[in-house]
Amino acid sequence: MSPRRIDTGGRIDRLRTIRFTFDGAPYTGHAGDTLASALLANGVTLFGRSFKYHRPRGVLTSGVEEPNALVTVLRGEVREPNIAATMVEIYDGLTAVSQNRFPSLSWDVSAANQLGGKLLSAGFYYKTFMGPALGPLKGTRFWMFCEHFIRRAAGLGRAGIAADTARYERMNAFCDVLVVGSGPAGLMAAKAAADQGARVILSELEPHFGGSAKWSGETIDGMPGADWAARTAGQLEGHDNVRLLPRTTVWGYYDGNTLAATERVTDHKERPGKGEPRHRYWAIRAKSVVLATGSFERPLVFPGNDRPGAMLAHAAERYANEYGVLPGNRIALFTNNDSAYRSALALKKAGAAIVAIVDVRPELSSEMRKLADEAEAKSLSGHAVVATEGGKALSGIKVQRFDMTNGALVGDARSIQADCLLMSGGWSPTIHLASQAGAKAEWNAARQAFLPPKPTQRWSTQQWIGAGAFTGSFSTAEAIAEGRAAGLAAAGGTGTPAALPVVEAAPGDPDPAPVFEIRANGKSFVDFQHDVTADDVRLAHREGFVSVEHLKRYTTLGMATDQGKSSNIPGLAIMAEALGKPIPEVGTTRFRPPFSAVSIGSLAAERFGDLKPERLTPMHDWHIANGATMYSAGLWYRPMIYGLSGETVEQAYVREAKATRESAGIVDVSTLGKIAVQGPDAAEFLDRVYTNMFSTLAVGKARYGLMLREDGLAFDDGTTWRLGEQDFLMTTTTANAGKVMQHVEYFLDVIWPELKVHVTSVTDEWAGAAIGGPKARAILAACVTGTAVDNATLPFMGIVRGKISGVPVMICRLSFSGEMAFEVYSGAGYGTHVWEALIEAGKPFGLVTYGLEALGTMRIEKGHVTGAEIDGRTTARDLHLDWMLSKKKPFIGSAMMDREGLIAPDRLELVGLISLDNRPLNGGAHIVETLDEANPHDSIGHITACCYSPALGKYIALALVKDGKARRGTRAHISDPLRNRFGPVEIVSNHFFDPDGSRMHG
Amino acid sequence: MLITCPYCGPRDVIEFNYQGDGNRQRPQLASQDLDAWNAYVYDRLNPAGDHNEIWQHSGGCRAHLRVVRNTLTHEISSVAFARGDHKAAMRHKAEGKS
Amino acid sequence: MAEYSAFSLLKNALTGNRDWKPAWRKPDPKASYDVIVIGGGGHGLSTAYYLAKEHGITNVAVLEKGWLGSGNVGRNTTAVRSNYLLPANTRFYEHSMKLWENLSHDLNYNVMFSQRGCLNLAHTPAQLDDFARRGNAMRHLGVDAELMTTAEIARLIPALDVSGTARFPIIGGLMQPRAGTARHDAVAWGYARGADRRGVDIIENCEVTGFLRDGDRVTGVSTSRGEIRAKKVAVAVAGSTGRVMQLADIGTMPIESHVLQAFVTESLKPFVDTVLTFGMGHFYMSQSDKGGLVYGGDLDGYNSYAQRGSLPIVDEVMSEMLALFPGLARVRMLRSWGGLCDMSMDGSPIITTGPLPGMYLNCGWCYGGFKATPASGWCFAWTIAKDEPHDFNAPFTLDRFHRGLVIDDKGQGATPRLH
Amino acid sequence: MVERQSPLELELRTGSHGDFEHGVDVILSETRPGSILQLSAWPGQEKKLIAGIRTVTGLALPDGAGAGSTDGVRSVFGFAPGKFTVVDEAEGLAAAFAGVVTPAIGTLTDLSHGRTAIRIHGPKAEWVLAKFFAIDFALPAFPIGTGRSTMHHDVFAQIQRTGADQFDIYVFRSFARSFWKALCHASEEVGYEVQ
Structure with a gap:
């Protein structure tokens, strides 16, 4: 039997023993234990080390707000750091280790930081480490030297490098009513809404439904609260219209009543089921929301309040009642309110000795006196705890008379032996989600807490109703009544004849005394994890960091992993006292998502390991099977080269380009954007969209077109084919296909709705193969049936329809390579068939397949532009495409294209470059008039694309150069300091090869 | 954020593409009034409060919508087709019920 | 006010940290100033600091509607870099980088600028x-x-x-x-303390509700704490530029x-x-x-x-x-x-005189505001003091959009959400 | 005529997968219809187009956005104002519409190759699809016969409910394999069979 495990009671399964390790030591617990409860049961009190001073810390809470007991959970090589032991359900083989300590948890050398306590006060780093103003450590060097050590000392757990092998999934859910929290209020709300027929989701961040009913010891409807909760949850489970989500934290309240939640599906399992996600990320669109999120108990601030063994009162009660664990044998309590008395009694019943109930209030109600008597506790009203004793575990406390009206301590302190000190500083409603939804919290002086306001209509995109402790109604009876009312209202119901469940509970006044801190000598912690003390808060005040946000940022109060769930209000109260202002005038920070930290894996969900879909052309598998090296172009994959064994990339593309120019080559162009432009006004529309004229284009012909943006800069180019009087097929660049589609849709829908034009993306309808080279026509002639492909039937920019290997095809004679070339389009499902037929037909002619590198090489030789030149900053003139700017008609961008800045003489213009040292040029290299390798300066432009040109036998490039047109025929230098490549080049026209187009015109 | 597309019903903002200030007046195509063009292309109303905007339901029916949305609260007070000739009556019946 | 140093830290630690003074005063606004800077964020504070330090203009008020540094200076991801494509941006941000490299010394406040690449x-x-x-x-x-x-x-x-x-x-x-990176809040606090030490009034919880005008000329502001007159009114409220400019009846902006x-x-x-x-x-x-x-x-x-x-x-x-x-x-x-x-509209900022006489405008920071903080204040102070831009911010005019002189590092055109 | 190649070819593994030991909760298949057409009416011509659809397919199209119907061989649904998707098991439906969708009524765009049709059937069909699409798949919100246009990140989809627990999903052909793999992956948890 574990030293602190009680023989009976609790909701653990004593018949199931579970084995786990913590810091390598083996322990056992029972099914239903958390790591915290199981370690407590084994007598462990030291759980972790604090952030700054590396002070020993125990477990403070029993839930999600835990600041101290953070561990790393290991699953093989995969690490999960910074997990609260209170939230880890144990399973066989669980391996957990402590954090932020060296060499071990109990002997941590950084605990020496405590000696520098006053030196390491809030904001100390802003005041020092600047280093000398002169000399080798000037500038940022000295700071960076110090920072190196600071960074190593900081941080909690260590993140893993090994890829997580778990799966994460997203789930989109819709419901009428989302109930957040399953305490008595949430259960009642869910039941009431479900009974009205509403679609209900009930979420609970813990493994079991019931909230405080699971451990409060109260009786509901004549049975223990825990049984009532289990029964109610069971009833809900039977409803078709109810979804129960245990282990699910609703962490974000977004616009439009969209709530984000994370369900921990398999964290409590030894191993997940087949296909089972570790976390399921729920995006819930709810018509209305019931917030029944309960409240957090606050610790009190006094010297030594962080010693292992000091714990929140309700947490200890919960360990006893829910887990059958006594956190101590001699327990003292320190409180400013009545709720601790119930806790004291519960622990007494569970077998502990209650050595004292220290209460800051001078007078107790007769009910509380009675409870103290029942607990056989020494009642010390009008007292305060002023120190704790012990090392890494509590051995006693010191108490002193306390005057609540002025905070004064009177008389001598005396010691009381205790191994556990329970604190209760009042309760703070868990208003985080309401605050995220835009609600401004209101201070309630009686409850000494910020309460949510009544939801206002102003936030009509966020509709929630509160119930229970969330609203400051701390009794179970109130929670039950409010929960039902909220559920009914949320479901649009009006009433129910059923009687409310009857609650038998200990008496208690919900209002605490307004005492947050006992000022005495010693470190009094406000934010446990970040080691922010009451003195730090007062220092912030002295230095003027008095607004709540300044306080937070200057001291890091509330910025730890628990996000100040237990520390915010005490911190505010201390600042308010320093300022002499009431708490609400200091303000409260607005809560932002997430409510509690949420795994990044769950947020990436199905995109973890699958960031973007792969977009594949119809011939993709053929390319792979035939040795293509693939290149990712946006979401597409395209062949870069079809390399032969032993070839370099350059050797491969040179071979492919050369063969194309000598005989023929074929390339997959299916990725080009294709848009069907149909309707009686299609031609007129294209006249407006393109800079050049399309209404004059004959049916069965294609034309190269250029589009500008509204601001007059070049946007995209491509050919558009007129397939019928009212039927055009527009092609765009691969990269801009989506943008062009949106562009034309916008104009048709918003600007010119009177035009009768429909546009449809047909990119995926057509497989495209471009075949070019001196033998291209012969190859087509050998395989195309149903049409001739001779010059008369198929002139430059002509379109014919025919068949290849029985498949209907559309062939347009156009050229990007500068060769006699054709684009062959077939239904995508026939793409590979046609492609193979063309290759078969080309075999006798020496046809090669080529990839993007050879495609790029041939286009550079021809001086055609692509996205590297149409980069969003160039004009048609810059690219020598001004011949395409029709003067006969206005078009998108025409009014703006002649503005001062767009016709300035020093603009970058497209030129060609030839390497004069016969060495390769580099993309992104700059161009200078005067070479200065040591100190490069005065760039006049840059290379946009480069290659070895088999046609010219030289390394060439396209470049954008200041006033480039005028520089043709002059020399300049490549200046590429990044790659240490410098050398002479000749600036020439961008049309390197066959400038008059005799090859493509045939 | 949810935007209620008049055709598709309420959909998550992820399905929509923001096209900006809907107050801008595009000059007639043939206009040479450079000031008007400049104002159209570059100058935006950027109010703190209700804003007339154009959104495209690019991940749905692809219609462009005129949306009045509060930039302080993200509350949407009206959504209509940018084209006047689509009827709001096209709204899905089943979704009308729910 | 005491210099910050390891020595002062030690001395104060020994006396229980009881002698530290506020990092900046909390003065009430005066009736008039030489310069009012609207916006107590990084840019407004650095502008005030450099007005005082570089140009000797110390009769300056910084007006902040909430708490100092409540805008983007405390909401960014703290990166500092000058790795831009276009020369106008690179020159400006490199000037900023040089100021960053000596900022902790200059301010006597460790802004933790760490050049980690x-x-x-x-x-x-x-x-x-x-x-x-x-x-x-x-x-x-x-x-x-x-x-x-x-x-x-x-x-x-x-x-x-x-x-x-x-x-x-x-x-x-x-x-x-x-x-690298810097500690964002410390930048605001360091500039605030530095400006305050040079006599600048930093006035928090002072919301500008309108501009005082003499014809076209801006002569001051009305605020939640009364009217304040000034020879020059500088606006540095990126994030709220639209709202503040509307108070001056400027309805549309390229923002x-x-x-x-x-x-x-x-x-x-x-x-x-x-x-x-x-x-x-x-x-x-x-x-x-x-x-x-x-x-x-x-x-x-x-x-x-x-x-x-x-x-x-x-x-x-x-x-x-x-x-x-x-x-x-x-x-x-x-x-x-x-x-x-x-x-x-082009992803680059605006630091300029105008658009009204007596007014100076600093806005349009897109993603770049935090790293720009020193140079923005430095250039804006220059522009306010000399009534003309420094070479570093000369390209960042308000009329560059209409003139087609955009500085579009991403090449996205007038599509703000894509910059 | 040669057979059309499916983009799913290399990834379509018939048989049971995932957690099927506990039962197969969805069945995935590619329906490979012969014809997928997009019909678009000019404003004011919607009723004529709907009448034309009825003439050709025999399917009556109820009024309203997204309305549709199916007879198991042919299916039709609205996916945007004035726009409809019409699907037929047989090829050549475009020709049948040629004389019906006149230029005065609207336009016809053949997408038979450009869209891939994937069917998901079974008690967990809604559950699996809800992992991808942020639309409400519950029967009252998404009645049988109706269609929806929606997207999963970069993958645009038209979805028609063709049964109480059956949906036909039309995705761009180039994305089909990626989407199929994702769909199979997401179905592992419930156990799935590929037919």
Whole structure:
């Protein structure tokens, strides 16, 4: 039997023993234990080390707000750091280790930081480490030297490098009513809404439904609260219209009543089921929301309040009642309110000795006196705890008379032996989600807490109703009544004849005394994890960091992993006292998502390991099977080269380009954007969209077109084919296909709705193969049936329809390579068939397949532009495409294209470059008039694309150069300091090869 | 954020593409009034409060919508087709019920 | 006021830290000033600081409607870099970098500027060429830049997925070694203390509700704390530019206000040492001295003054994060927040005289505001003091859009959400 | 005529997968219809187009956004204002519409190759699809016969409910394999069979 495990009671399964390790030591617990409860049961009190001073810390809470007991959970090589032991359900083989300590948890050398306590006060780093103003450590060097050590000392757990092998999934859910929290209020709300027929989701961040009913010891409807909760949850489970989500934290309240939640599906399992996600990320669109999120108990601030063994009162009660664990044998309590008395009694019943109930209030109600008597506790009203004793575990406390009206301590302190000190500083409603939804919290002086306001209509995109402790109604009876009312209202119901469940509970006044801190000598912690003390808060005040946000940022109060769930209000109260202002005038920070930290894996969900879909052309598998090296172009994959064994990339593309120019080559162009432009006004529309004229284009012909943006800069180019009087097929660049589609849709829908034009993306309808080279026509002639492909039937920019290997095809004679070339389009499902037929037909002619590198090489030789030149900053003139700017008609961008800045003489213009040292040029290299390798300066432009040109036998490039047109025929230098490549080049026209187009015109 | 597309019903903002200030007046195509063009292309109303905007339901029916949305609260007070000739009556019946 | 130093820290520690004085005073506004700076964020405070330090103009008030530094100076991802493509931007941000490098000394306040480098990851040869173009552009202006190979990157950041089988394999990157991060709040506080020590009045909780006018000329402001007159009124309220300019009856501006979310994880032991960006989306990350990974991505993509983010961007950013670091799936996002970005029509800022006589305007910071803080204040102070821009900010005019002289580093045109 | 190649070819593995030991909760298949057409009416011509659809397919199209119907061989649904998707098991439906959708009524765009049709059937069909699409798949919100246009990240989809627990999903052909793989992956948890 574990030293602190009680023989009976609790909701653990004593018949199931579970084995786990913590810091390598083996322990056992029972099914239903958390790591915290199981370690407590084994007598462990030291759980972790604090952030700054590396002070020993125990477990403070029993839930999600835990600041101290953070561990790393290991699953093989995969690490999960910074997990609260209170939230880890144990399973066989669980391996957990402590954090932020060296060499071990109990002997941590950084605990020496405590000696520098006053030196390491809030904001100390802003005041020092600047280093000398002169000399080798000037500038940022000295700071960076110090920072190196600071960074190593900081941080909690260590993140893993090994890829997580778990799966994460997203789930989109819709419901009428989302109930957040399953305490008595949430259960009642869910039941009431479900009974009205509403679609209900009930979420609970813990493994079991019931909230405080699971451990409060109260009786509901004549049975223990825990049984009532289990029964109610069971009833809900039977409803078709109810979804129960245990282990699910609703962490974000977004616009439009969209709530984000994370369900921990398999964290409590030894191993997940087949296909089972570790976390399921729920995006819930709810018509209305019931917030029944309960409240957090606050610790009190006094010297030594962080010693292992000091714990929140309700947490200890919960360990006893829910887990059958006594956190101590001699327990003292320190409180400013009545709720601790119930806790004291519960622990007494569970077998502990209650050595004292220290209460800051001078007078107790007769009910509380009675409870103290029942607990056989020494009642010390009008007292305060002023120190704790012990090392890494509590051995006693010191108490002193306390005057609540002025905070004064009177008389001598005396010691009381205790191994556990329970604190209760009042309760703070868990208003985080309401605050995220835009609600401004209101201070309630009686409850000494910020309460949510009544939801206002102003936030009509966020509709929630509160119930229970969330609203400051701390009794179970109130929670039950409010929960039902909220559920009914949320479901649009009006009433129910059923009687409310009857609650038998200990008496208690919900209002605490307004005492947050006992000022005495010693470190009094406000934010446990970040080691922010009451003195730090007062220092912030002295230095003027008095607004709540300044306080937070200057001291890091509330910025730890628990996000100040237990520390915010005490911190505010201390600042308010320093300022002499009431708490609400200091303000409260607005809560932002997430409510509690949420795994990044769950947020990436199905995109973890699958960031973007792969977009594949119809011939993709053929390319792979035939040795293509693939290149990712946006979401597409395209062949870069079809390399032969032993070839370099350059050797491969040179071979492919050369063969194309000598005989023929074929390339997959299916990725080009294709848009069907149909309707009686299609031609007129294209006249407006393109800079050049399309209404004059004959049916069965294609034309190269250029589009500008509204601001007059070049946007995209491509050919558009007129397939019928009212039927055009527009092609765009691969990269801009989506943008062009949106562009034309916008104009048709918003600007010119009177035009009768429909546009449809047909990119995926057509497989495209471009075949070019001196033998291209012969190859087509050998395989195309149903049409001739001779010059008369198929002139430059002509379109014919025919068949290849029985498949209907559309062939347009156009050229990007500068060769006699054709684009062959077939239904995508026939793409590979046609492609193979063309290759078969080309075999006798020496046809090669080529990839993007050879495609790029041939286009550079021809001086055609692509996205590297149409980069969003160039004009048609810059690219020598001004011949395409029709003067006969206005078009998108025409009014703006002649503005001062767009016709300035020093603009970058497209030129060609030839390497004069016969060495390769580099993309992104700059161009200078005067070479200065040591100190490069005065760039006049840059290379946009480069290659070895088999046609010219030289390394060439396209470049954008200041006033480039005028520089043709002059020399300049490549200046590429990044790659240490410098050398002479000749600036020439961008049309390197066959400038008059005799090859493509045939 | 949810935007209620008049055709598709309420959909998550992820399905929509923001096209900006809907107050801008595009000059007639043939206009040479450079000031008007400049104002159209570059100058935006950027109010703190209700804003007339154009959104495209690019991940749905692809219609462009005129949306009045509060930039302080993200509350949407009206959504209509940018084209006047689509009827709001096209709204899905089943979704009308729910 | 006492100098900050290790010595003063020790001395005060020995006396219980009881003698520290407020970092800046909390004065009531005077009836008039030489210069009013609207906006107590990084840019407003640095403007006031440099007005006093560089131009001897100390009769200055900084008006802040909330608490000092409540805008973007405390809401960004703290990266500082000058790795721009276009010369106007590179020159300006490099000036900023030089000021950053001596800022802690200059302010006698440790802003924790740490030059841990900024690495842009490239995933396709075309992208690497693009980065080379940018890096070379920087080198030709005397700014540091280096290309890194995948192997070098793998050594620098062992947790990075550099496998060739990644959806978007890393094939190299552009590194600016002098780039880094700074402690964002400290920048605001340091400038505030520095300006205050030189006599500037920093007035918090003072909301400007209108402009006082004499004809066209701006002669002061009305505020929640009364009317205040000034010879010159400077506006540095990026994020709220639209709202404030409307108080001056300027209805439209080449600016949209957008919300940009940022995120931080729980504290971790040192994991990544540089600022890092993903090239096949929009993701950037660094690790703070406290150990949190600080990161962000795209704008939410619509006009907003709500400082309230939307969920799809959260998912997007996390997906990209895990594409680089598949080991981080079990690390947890601790906090998220939203900042308001002035998105200009070309992605570059505006620092100028006007648009009204007596008024000076500093806005349009897009993503670049934090790193610009020193140079923005420095150039704006110059422009206010001399009634003309310095060479560094001469290109950042308000009329450049209409004139077609845009400075469009991303080449996206007048589409603010894409800059 | 040669057979059309499916983009799913290399990834379509018939048989049971995932957690099928506990039962197969969805069945995935590619329906490979012969014809997928997009019909678009000019404003004011919607009723004539709907009448034309009825003439050709015999399917009556109820009024309202997203309305549709199916007879197991042919299916039709609205996916945007004035726009409809019409699907037929047989090829050649475009020709049948040629004389019906006149230029005065609207336009016809043949997408038979450009879209891939994937069917998901079974008690967990809603559950699996909800992992991808942020639309409400519950029967009252998404009645049988109706269609929806939606997206999963970069993948645009038109979805028609063709049974109480059956949906036909039309995705761009180039994305089909990626989407199929994701769909199979997401179905592992519930156990799935590929037919």
